[in-house]
Amino acid sequence: xxxxxxxxxxxxxxxxxxxxxxxxxxxxxxxxxxxxxxxxxxxxxxxxxxxxxxxxxxxxxxxxxxxxxxxxxxxxxxxxxxxxxxxxxxxxxxxxxxxxxxxxxxxxxxxxxxxxxxxxxxxxxxxxxxxxxxxxxxxxxxxxxxxxxxxxxxxxxxxxxxxxxxxx
Numbered sequence: 001x002x003x004x005x006x007x008x009x010x011x012x013x014x015x016x017x018x019x020x021x022x023x024x025x026x027x028x029x030x031x032x033x034x035x036x037x038x039x040x041x042x043x044x045x046x047x048x049x050x051x052x053x054x055x056x057x058x059x060x061x062x063x064x065x066x067x068x069x070x071x072x073x074x075x076x077x078x079x080x081x082x083x084x085x086x087x088x089x090x091x092x093x094x095x096x097x098x099x100x101x102x103x104x105x106x107x108x109x110x111x112x113x114x115x116x117x118x119x120x121x122x123x124x125x126x127x128x129x130x131x132x133x134x135x136x137x138x139x140x141x142x143x144x145x146x147x148x149x150x151x152x153x154x155x156x157x158x159x160x161x162x163x164x165x166x167x168x
Contacts, residue, residue: 046082054087062098073107081115094124096133103137107144 040058044050048064055071063080069088070077076093079085083098090105096116104110106124114132121138129135 041076044083079116 041061042056042058043061044064044066046063050064050066050068052068053071054060054066054068057075058072059076059078060070060072061078061080062083062085064082065084065086067086070085070090072091074092076095077089077091078095079098079100081097085098085100085102087100087102088104089100089102092106092108094100094104094106094110096110096112096118098115099117101119103120104118104122104124106122108124109126109128110118110122110124111128112118112130112133112135114130116130117134119134119136121140123140123142125142125144127139127141
């Protein structure tokens with residue numbers, strides 16, 4: 001414990017081999033963030049619209065509109081409450097709070113929260129659908145690392161749920 005009557009001993013921070021020296025401009029480069037270290041997350045804000053292909057090595061939070069394809073294997077894709085996605089998504093984990101229209105493939109899990117909506121086929125090791133969530137499509141549960149039986153990556157056919165019997 002430091003006491004005010006004792007002189008403070010300057011401590012030198014440990015050197016980090018992943019961090020390079022500070023360039024002349026004053027900014028530093030962190031090799032860990034460039035490699036997509038766990039905990040890194042990019043955000044697409046409410047007012048942004050993205051059309052095309054998104055790929056990378058970090059997690060993504062979407063609160064705006066995305067059309068096209070999202071390819072972030074090994075990372076999490078979260079569609080926020082305001083998010084509207086019309087895309088095919090490939091990720092380790094997919095969390096749905098907003099709306100997705102498209103097929104989703106997760107190596108780990110797909111989580112559709114109470115206010116979320118997913119219209120499309122799902123391929124995942126695990127799926128969670130909360131009460132109040134909307135889901136329409138097919139579900140293919142695959143163990144991690146399992147290959148499809150026919151050797152292709154085709155998605156399952158969409159299934160239509162049968163209407164619930166009316167209660168009297």
